[in-house]
Amino acid sequence: MRTGEPLPGVGDVLAALATGMWHWDTATGLVTVDAEAARLLGLPAEQTTLTEAQARARLHPVDWNEITGVVRLAVTEGTLAEVRVRIMDERGRIIRTVRSRSKPSYDPVRRAFELIGTLQEVAEPSPGTPAGRSAVTGDWRRSREAFLLDAGRALAEARSTEEVLRVAATLSMPGFSPDGLAVFGVEGDQLTIIGHHGQRPGTEAPFSHMPLETNYPATEVVRTGRAVYLSSPEEYKERYPATWPLVERFGRHSWAYLPLTAGGRTMGAWLAAFAYPVAFTPDERSVLTTVARMLAQALSRAGTAESERELTDGLQRSMLPTLGPEIPGMSLSARYVPTGGGLQVGGDWYDMIPLPNGRFALVIGDVQGHDVRAAGLMGQLRIALRAYASEGHRPDAVLSRASRFFCGLTHTDDPADLRFATCLYIEVDPVTGVLETARAGHLDPVIRMADGTVLIRATAGGLPLGVDPDSDYPTTRLALEPGETMMICTDGLVETGGHDLETGWMRLRKTLEDHDGDLEELADALVRAVHGPSSHYTTGPLSDRREDDIAVLLLGRHGEEPCGRGAPGAVRPTVRRTMLTVAQVEPERIAEGRQQLRELLHDWPSAEQVDSAVLLVSEMLTNVLVHTDTDALLVAEVTGFPGERRIRVEVTDAGDDLPHKRTPGELASSGRGLLLIELLADTWGVAPRGVGKSIWFDLHEPDDAEGREARADGVEGRRARYVSDGSGAA
Template sequence: MATEPEPPGPVRHIPPAQATRSIAAAQPLRAASGAAVGRIGTAVSRGLPTRTGDSTPDWLEPAMAANGIGSFDWDIRHDVLEADPRACAILGLALDRYDRSSAAFLAMLHPEDAPVVRRRVERAVTELGQCGAYYRTVFPSGELHAVRFRGRVLADAFGRPSRMVGFVWDATVELHKRERAGELAALREERSRFIKEAARALAEAVTVRDVARVFTELPLPGLPPDGLVLASMEAGRLAILGASGYRDEDVAFYDRSPLAPAHPLAEAVRNRTPVFIASGAEYQERYPEAWDWARGTGRSAWAFLPLVASGRAIGVCVVSFDDDRELDTDERTLLSTLGGLVAQSLARARLHDAEHELAAGLQRVMLPRTVPAVPGVTTAVRYLAAGSGLQIGGDWYDVVPLPGGHVGLVIGDVQGHDVHAAGIMGQLRIALRAYAAEGHPPAAVMARASRFLADLDTDHFATCTYAEVNVDYGVVYAVRAGHLDPVVRRADGSAALVPVAGGLPLGISPDEEYRVTRFSLDPGETVVLCTDGLVEARGMDLDTGFERLCRAISGRLPGVDEAAREPLEDLADRIASQAADSNEREDDIALLLLRWDGPAGGLAAQQLRRRIGQADLARIAELRGELRDALRRWGVPDLIDTAELLSSELVTNAIRHTDRDAMFTARLYREPDSGARLRVEVEDESDLWPTRRTPGEQASSGRGLMLVEALADGWGVEPRGSGKRMWFELSVDAQVVGGPSA
């Protein structure tokens, strides 16, 4: 016997001609000669209904009527279908005027079900067997019904198929049950998907504001609410965190107000169980004292869900509807589950916000609240906490006013990213600031800070760069302890890394000695100091980070004609914006910018000043390169070759004939209407004065002073308290003098 198919899909119209062609296949013996049909008493005795005379037994009819079963008889040879009144009603046929052909019957079936019925009938006719099917039929009124039938094919005296007799009964109730079951299954799947999505969204919510936003935007499946409110409990008062679907005045009524004992919110919090109210009448009956406010909101059904975390009620959320709503068990379970998810997320977010506020407050205390203003320079600072974890660490910056009008710049990073590192940073910052304010030179300041950190015995080290800026001349004396080199933005808008001699990080070697690197700034040029969080990250090495930093520094803002005069705060924002939006940043960022504006009262003489160590002959080559860059930036490139040659002679002479360091100074003086004058001085501590000689053709030395005398516009030797100063001057006409490169 054939198995029964599942209920087919939606109704589609099928042309009657197509149905007629389909049923024709079920009549292979229709053209055979007519033969007498055997009596069907045997069929009746087997319980099969017939339409020949009064052949239905008396005991069978009441049973069929009680169970809503009709009978049919299909004459296969003549294609005539007979049915009793009950079967006609089940099939949707008019008893006195229906077309008795099988084609007309198939035309009534659902287009997807007709082929199934046809195949099963064909097989039963061929095999002289039984068949059954479940199919849908469309009544003339357009209603969709479901029918089940069971039939048997009877053979004539010659063994040929003659009739099919059987039963038919209505299965529409079963169809509706299946449809309802499908709808419920789809709804359960949608609710399960909603819970997963809500859990994911709430898990990603970091702050309390994020939790409120996620909750008020949740699309509840099957029961879209008309109003949502999320509130937390703080000292017995409600704090509204977020709401949707309510007027501002309705929500403000409860914000920061004590929770009334007779309110459903209070009951939900007190008992830690949800409170469901299906109608306004129920609300008024159960909570008459709170009804006045509820009536003004225009809602008719509510669900008050307590938010319980770690056994403590931390808040409540309200889901409301405009119409009466009796929530079923599944809907109440869904809302209760949602309340649990919101509670856990809110508890986590409140802890995060508290930690963030604590960290931010501690960081504000550790870092200087304001940067002191120093005449002649402009400063800007930024601090960006790491994108994850406790937002406090060991990065710091400081600006220290020094004796004589100078200013000290400090940037540093203590090992670690926790409260311990922040505490060490605070102690180290204060100590280093005190050493600098006492007037110690940069190398001594760094050495004392290293000994101080080592004496703390914290098992932590720190990297640091300290720079002292001579505000009168724009000269920078920098010391580096395992930290990054500074970046300088020149007056022409370009930016480059300035190499600074480095030593070990602070706290590693108490006896470490640090070397000082000296470089000069022109008015309008900017020194940029930062910690490694800005230029180094996962997926970005240090070289790439510095290249990106230099591009950001050297870029120009729209509408700014001179990059050197771009507001320093705007430049700091532009640099910080590269890393500000990164949620995956693992390190803090400290950023310090200083622009030398020049001394009060006008443009200072442009100056390059360097100390040349007695044994540091390689420094002479570095000095020549710095002098070339300085003259180019000062707008007198025509003096480069001569100044480089004569400076080398004076410095080499001082190094060779003394046993002490030499100090090299180059200054450019701009004189109105007469061009510019370059003065180069080399100081040493030797009392031995140079002697002008006339060397022979084979002599390997003795020509230095001859070159100076021949090429310089003026030169000389001046005594000092200890030692002497040799100098020369070069002049250039006003026609060939350019301003500082811009």
């Protein structure tokens, strides 16, 4: 028999005896029931196939846990699995109790259980009576253990008072489930209602702000720290006549008031009210007491967490700046996401500082650590940077002074307590878009160009602040073109989620390339790329699990009016540009130049041309460092409409000697630079610059297969001449 197939004819015989049949295969997750079993489950009396979730929804939650435990035990012992099950309707009310008998088997190949069994309704004595309790004695202890485990797990995972109350409202205790719950707190000398379930809204008003001297069970529990059990309305009326009229209208028959005690202090009371008489046996009192203790601990944890969040929010609001007034021609956006541990504060920060010359400075940094000390050091460092910047110092001087200041703050005889801070300081000219940067061990800025091309702008840098009070911080000048956006961030944005700097950057790069909205939308997209759908952060949503602080700052320069070939909506010509200075003492930056050129040509259709351009750039920069004693300036620019673009690469130096072609021998290790340029470039040249010179070359984008073939023929022709005239080897 397979799940979904008609059940055997014996089902007709069993139906006459009011017994239903069912078949459950955990591999498929389907439960097939005949007409009688469907009726017992509260469904239309016809054979049907249910999913496990649909079947589970018809059963009492505690009974479902009992079934899974009994099935495993029956497989182990090779016996029948028998259990009583309470059937629930759509409103969560118990409509009947049935007895399930089944013969389970386990398939090790499929790693699944298969059960064929019967359902039969059984007469259930009234809940809370001795007969009712004795009828479930065999299942009671196992059900209680399963219930307490589930309740403890759910309450331990609740993170707020609201979540704790939601869990408490869904608790269904084995054998005697209350239909009314309330949690009382204390404010001063008054009882308050924290939350309730099972009563209509507004009916709690008489019990809210009730003086603790009132003759009411909950106030007595708070005053004495001892539970109060009331098994009948008569007992309630006799012991608490003053408040009985307030309770009588709810129509309950038994009440249990238990203290909520945490840390040796009674913080409130918990009410469980029953619509039927309950004798409150020792077993039942034990369950209620255990639940009350777990509930008190959960409320205490939630209250502490909420207080910490309020403290954190206040601390963040006091430390994080506003982005200041609107800047003509530019837009700013920022996000700060604290770490998920402790007080959720750390050492990441950002700032925007108005400068005396009409410019402004952007600062982002990260003080080592994720604790209150890191947050305190961050606040002091941010104030110092503001002071130095406001005095009109250049970016390198601002960081040099900040490093000396931070060394004084963090000086200690204990090496384990030494702290340092990374920082990126950028002075922005909003008129020209010029950015003057100084970097102290921080990540380089990232530029998103108008067409979506994304580049990491390599900048000169020094040691992190606080490492050496005499550190120097060289300045690098960049330009933010119209339509471009700069992103600066801390490493938490890159490395969260188990990524390193390389893989984390690739994740963010895709977000930057794909996003074409405003800066606020881009900032949200960057955070979502790291954390996924989120729920709260300083200026927007934030995910609940955070590995490191995140600070990100976006600066956009407004683009020019759309331009094209005369018609509205015409294709906009590409304009991309990158600049890089390679100093004599930094030959390793030649590799950065090659990487930036590849990123600039990320969508170039000819991979061979890209390889040629990278080879020529490497040759030109190396020649400057080898044959002169000056630095090299690399400027690469892509212009033109898609399909007919041009890449021009220019390397400038301050040397006086102009390059010239030579004829190196086969074994020569140099002298082929200009020959390579002539061979691989479409056009090239050397130009004096008054002081120094520049050498440049152009490559033109092939617009179709025929053009690419013709261009390849031209390259091959030059290569053939290069070989035939004896100037090089094939």
